Structure formats: C-alpha cells, structure tokens
Amino acid sequence: MTSQVRLGVPMKTKRRSRRRGFDHPHRKHRRWQIQEAKAKFSQLISETGTSGYQTITKNGEPVAYVVSKEDFELYLKPKKSIIEIFDQCPYPEIDLDIKRSNDTVRDIDL
Numbered sequence: 001m002t003s004q005v006r007l008g009v010p011m012k013t014k015r016r017s018r019r020r021g022f023d024h025p026h027r028k029h030r031r032w033q034i035q036e037a038k039a040k041f042s043q044l045i046s047e048t049g050t051s052g053y054q055t056i057t058k059n060g061e062p063v064a065y066v067v068s069k070e071d072f073e074l075y076l077k078p079k080k081s082i083i084e085i086f087d088q089c090p091y092p093e094i095d096l097d098i099k100r101s102n103d104t105v106r107d108i109d110l
Helices: 033-038 042-049 067-077 084-087
Strands: 002-006 008-013 031-033 054-058 063-067
Touching: 002 067, 033 042, 033 054, 042 054, 042 063
Parallel strands: 031 054
Antiparallel strands: 002 008, 054 063
C-alpha cells in the first residue's frame, strides 16, 4: 500500500500495475480471489464484458487477468509499420523519401 494526499486528505491506495491495452478510462476492473472466481465464474465473465478486465489474485497478489474477447482481439491486432504511419501523416506538404539505400558495404582500412 502507498499513501497519497489528495486535496489535503491522506488516503491509502493499492499499487496497481498498468498494462497497455487493458485500461479503459470509463471502466473499472475488479479483483477476485481464486476461490471467489471459481464459485462465481459466470459473473466474472459477465463483468469482463461490462466492466473491463478482471484481476484474479492468490494471497493478495495478481496471478491472472481475464479480458473480454474484444479487448483480446485488440491486443492481437497487428501493429502498423513505420511506413504506414508516415503514409498517414496529416501534413501532405512534407515529402518523405522512404527508400532503402542500395549502396554496397563500405570498405574500411584496418
């Protein structure tokens, strides 16, 4: 636990790891103990779709994350190449010549 002060009032907060692609600003996730996750598996799956990813803990430490199908597919989506990013540049007046040089290897005197 770490202590923080917000508006002059101390408050305790738990450290949470932020994993790219799983945090959504309008969705709150829940922490489940393994026993509770097993007993309420259907509810856990439902909350994954409505509340975002769910954390499963063992002895208070995260051991697994359950994510919705949509979030998982977004995570698997291929990343854009640098050339695709430059091609989508919002400044058409900038002309980038993105070609690899066909020069041969340099000779070096040793």
